[in-house]
Amino acid sequence: MAIAKDKVGIVSCSGEDLPEGTISRIATRMVLEKLRPDDTVTICLPLFLAGSEDERAFAKVFPTIAVDGCDKRCAEVGTKKYSGKPVATIVVSEIIKKYPRLKAKSRDKLSAEEKELALKVAKEIAAKVDEVLGRKKLRGVTG
């Protein structure tokens, strides 16, 4: 199966039980909608188990970045198990450690502080997208 070289797949864990899972989901959407809309595609993670071979081909077709809320790394593990090994993994709980001033507390609606945190994670994902596409030096990460 041919790898699509002009798009990067992003699979987010969307973890419902942890605020970091919500950040993971929102940051991924920020990349898809605002930062790198022309360069990225996504798929619902649970569809790997619930869907067909077409869905499970995802990481074979697109070089894929897993975005996980915590160290359980469900997106990375699930993508590898059902589809193909991701080319990189971003773990929100690790990125958060760099910003002790910002706290992730809510699982539902994000506060302004949590949105700021989500944007920081989104920028790291966007930088990784550029790296995967070999554009690291051509574009900034501000979108």
Added chain:
Amino acid sequence: MSKSGKIFVISCSGIGKALGTVGRTAMYEVVEKLRPNEATTVCLPLITIGDETVLKLVRTNSCISVDGCPFQCARKNIEASKGKLVASFMVTDVLRENRGLKPEGVIELNPKGLKLASRLAEKIVRQIDETNKNR
């Protein structure tokens, strides 16, 4: 606080569609506001990857799946893991009953989407009360 003994409301959180956000929002409305003592949730991806602790929880406690679309990922993940599924909801069904409430936005739901989520939450709550009555 232990999750055991509660009803697990598990949403798909579909990232590709606003429908997934409606299901996720409805689930939080139930487990955080309407029935916090009776209901709880877990990360669906932990079921997808076969996490032993979570598999044990969904096999021994009643589960309600909340899915965005007919792919029914939450339902199928719970079924494939031999979870104790007592009811399933689909956002598309509730949308059919509330045609004026077209949800938009994944990062942030529009007011109609939020209203649709509340209608779905009411249905889930009725199911929780029914399940608890029959226990």
